[in-house]
Amino acid sequence: MLFRLDPSANENLAAQLARQIRSAAARGELAPGTRLPAARELAESLGVNLHTVLKAYQDVRDEGLIELRRGRGAVMTDASRDVRRLREAIDAAVAVARELHVSPTTTLALVKEALQ
Amino acid sequence: MTTPTPQLPPVDARPRPAVPYRGRTTLLTLLLPLAIAAATVALPWSWRDELPDPVATHWGTHGVDGFGSYEPQVIVTAAIIAVAAIALWAVGFFAGRQAIIRRTVVGISLWFAGLLSIVVVGGLDIQRGLADAHDTGSLNGILLLSFGVATVLALGGAFLVPGDPAQPSSDPVPPTAARLPLGAGEAASWVQRVSTRGYIALAVGVTAFTVFIGVLTRAWIFGTVFGLVLGAAIASFMRWTVVVDRDGLTVRPGIGRPRIRIPLDEVESASVIDVRPIAEFGGYGVRGGKGGRVGVVVRKGEALQVDRTGGRVFLVTVDDAATGAALLNTLAARTRG
Numbered sequence: 001m002l003f004r005l006d007p008s009a010n011e012n013l014a015a016q017l018a019r020q021i022r023s024a025a026a027r028g029e030l031a032p033g034t035r036l037p038a039a040r041e042l043a044e045s046l047g048v049n050l051h052t053v054l055k056a057y058q059d060v061r062d063e064g065l066i067e068l069r070r071g072r073g074a075v076m077t078d079a080s081r082d083v084r085r086l087r088e089a090i091d092a093a094v095a096v097a098r099e100l101h102v103s104p105t106t107t108l109a110l111v112k113e114a115l116q
Numbered sequence: 117m118t119t120p121t122p123q124l125p126p127v128d129a130r131p132r133p134a135v136p137y138r139g140r141t142t143l144l145t146l147l148l149p150l151a152i153a154a155a156t157v158a159l160p161w162s163w164r165d166e167l168p169d170p171v172a173t174h175w176g177t178h179g180v181d182g183f184g185s186y187e188p189q190v191i192v193t194a195a196i197i198a199v200a201a202i203a204l205w206a207v208g209f210f211a212g213r214q215a216i217i218r219r220t221v222v223g224i225s226l227w228f229a230g231l232l233s234i235v236v237v238g239g240l241d242i243q244r245g246l247a248d249a250h251d252t253g254s255l256n257g258i259l260l261l262s263f264g265v266a267t268v269l270a271l272g273g274a275f276l277v278p279g280d281p282a283q284p285s286s287d288p289v290p291p292t293a294a295r296l297p298l299g300a301g302e303a304a305s306w307v308q309r310v311s312t313r314g315y316i317a318l319a320v321g322v323t324a325f326t327v328f329i330g331v332l333t334r335a336w337i338f339g340t341v342f343g344l345v346l347g348a349a350i351a352s353f354m355r356w357t358v359v360v361d362r363d364g365l366t367v368r369p370g371i372g373r374p375r376i377r378i379p380l381d382e383v384e385s386a387s388v389i390d391v392r393p394i395a396e397f398g399g400y401g402v403r404g405g406k407g408g409r410v411g412v413v414v415r416k417g418e419a420l421q422v423d424r425t426g427g428r429v430f431l432v433t434v435d436d437a438a439t440g441a442a443l444l445n446t447l448a449a450r451t452r453g
Contacts, residue, residue, distance in 0.1 A: 002439055004304040029436075037307045037357075045305040045361040 001029055005046055013048055017056035025065055025080040026087035036066065036074040132427035137218065137278050141208040144222040144273045149201035149229035153194035156233040160190050160240045171240060172249040177333050180252050186240055193236045197229045211408035213428050216376065219274040220404070226273040230266035238262060259338045267345075283425040284381040289449040293385040296442040305361040306443050310434045312400060312414045315354035323347030353401055354414055358434045360444045365422060367412055367432050376412070378430060383448040384423040386441040391419045391433055420444075 001024045005013050024030045037045070039053040046053075057074050060066050064079040097107040160167070164186070173189050174182025208221035238258035243249055298304055312318070323343040330339010355370040364379040365386075393413045397403035403411050411419070412432040420437040422430045422444065434440065 001308070002304065002306045002443065004298070004302055006299055006302045008299070008301055035309065037305075037359075041359075042305060042307070045307070045359060045363070046303045047362060048303070 003042065003046060005048060013052045014055035014059065017053065018059040021056070021060050022063075022065065022083065025076065025083045028084050030076045030080055032076050032078045032081050034076045034080075035072070036076070038073050132213075133283075135210065135212050136281060137212075138209055140277060141212055141218050141222065142205060144276060145208050145225045146201050146205035148273070149197055149225050152226075152229040152233050153197040153201070156194045156197065156237055157190045159237050160186050163240065163244055166244040167240060168243055168246045168249040170249060171243055172252040173239075175239075175255045179254070180250060183249055190236060190240075193232055197232055200228050201225050207404070211404070213280075213408045213426060214410050214430070215277060215279045216402065216410055217404050217408060219277045220402075222277050223270040223274040227266045227270035230269040231262045234262035234265055235259065256335050256338055259335060260341065263338065263342065280426070280428075282379075282382075284379075285384055285425045285452070287384065288452050289383070289445050290385055293387065293445040294438065294442040295449070296439070296446045298443075298446050303362065304443055304447070305359065306440050308358045308434050308436060308440065309356070310358060310414055310432070311355040315350065315414075318354070319347040319351040322350055356412055356414060356432065356434075358420070358432055358440065360440045360447070362447065364447075365420075365430075365432075365440075365444055376430070378422055378424055380444075380448045380451045382425045383444055384425060386420060386422045386444040386448075388437045388441050389419050389421045389431065390417060391431065392416060393433075 001020070003017060003020055005016055007013070009016065011019070021030070021036070030036075036042075036057070039057055040050055043050040043053045057066065057068060061068050061074075064077060065083065066074045066080075067077050068074055093111075094107070096102075097104075167186060169185065170183040171186045171189075172180040172182070173184045173186075174180070176182075204221040204225040208218050212218040212221065235255075235258060238261065239255055242255075242258065243252050246252065296304075323346065326343030326346055327336070327339050330336045330343065333339070352369045352371040357368050359366045362380070364377060364383060366375060366377045368375040391397070391411065391413060393400050393403075393416055397405045397411050397413050400413055400415075403413055405411055407429075408427075409429040409431070411430070413419075415433050417433065418435060418437050419431045419433040420440045424430055
């Protein structure tokens with residue numbers, strides 16, 4: 001997958017990486033069992049501190065998206081498939097909202113209410 | 117009156133730079149194996165008074181089962197080594213633009229020469245002083261020794277082959293080459309893994325089969341060692357990691373080494389192509405193709421191809437090659453001008 005870091009963005013670097021891993025999982029690009037690059041290698045490759053990558057990996061691990069195992073690195077869990085399913089459901093809801101010309105604000109409000 | 121039409125050479129007819137390090141390639145791929153071939157004849161000749169007549173020339177599952185005189189055996193062996201060395205040398209001399217090709221021909225040539233020579237010369241050495249060749253012992257120790265020495269010789273030879281000299285490009289990346297929108301200060305890294313489907317089953321199967329043959333032929337030690345080496349080679353060279361980042365394109369096998377790297381300043385352009393492994397490379401793995409093209413080919417289909425300075429072309433089969441090619445072009449363009 002493609003990782004990219006924009007130091008001039010407001011979002012901090014670890015958050016940028018975590019977001020990209022989440023959306024790659026949602027797109028189906030990171031199937032369960034897929035191994036992410038070793039944190040040290042990715043940090044080296046992107047020219048950032050190792051702790052930035054580790055922070056991103058720990059964040060997505062806390063969300064259950066990956067498992068961190070000594071020696072085996074970061075492996076996508078079955079939750080990545082669930083995220084993809086959820087993403088497809090959200091896409092479907094967004095398509096209906098567009099079709100019915102319901103505003104994003106209203107749609108978001110409905111989603112928030114449903115989540116309560 | 118007619119004006120002569122100016123004849124412009126086609127773009128692909130640009131003169132290709134000469135193949136580098138031809139002297140070293142000749143020494144290691146041709147001259148050294150020829151010296152080994154000469155020794156394969158000379159050593160037994162110097163032992164001719166100590167050898168039984170006839171000598172043992174063939175070992176079957178139940179020990180020695182073939183006899184003859186030693187001369188044709190050593191001369192044929194030397195000739196086979198020489199023919200193989202000449203063929204491999206020609207590939208390295210005329211198509212060795214990329215270090216990996218030069219290393220491969222050196223490695224195969226020395227491995228083959230070492231293995232064949234030690235088996236034959238060693239097989240005669242254990243008969244020195246015997247009155248009757250029927251008393252010759254097992255060849256297993258010699259087989260194991262030849263395998264080890266040949267491997268060390270091949271790795272040593274490959275190590276002595278120089279890598280490609282740095283050839284930075286001054287030409288811009290062509291505007292027609294695909295790009296990726298990337299901010300000026302933005303860092304990017306594209307990481308993909310690619311493997312042959314079922315490679316672990318293949319590695320285990322090959323190892324088991326080789327050990328089985330070893331047991332059948334009563335050379336189980338040799339069979340086991342050879343099988344394990346073969347299985348490990350398959351397991352590590354059928355699985356690759358492909359990275360495009362600020363260091364250029366890096367391709368490495370499962371065990372991490374040897375690493376193939378194309379620095380950004382040597383990338384002329386990157387593109388996506390479709391590969392038919394058998395037709396274009398004669399198989400799978402790290403392969404040389406027509407015109408010295410080098411490919412890491414582990415499956416059929418989509419591949420990332422890089423036109424590199426010095427008339428070199430490299431490709432690796434990988435999914436989503438379009439993203440990798442676009443990023444490589446974008447990062448390479450940053451290094452120019």
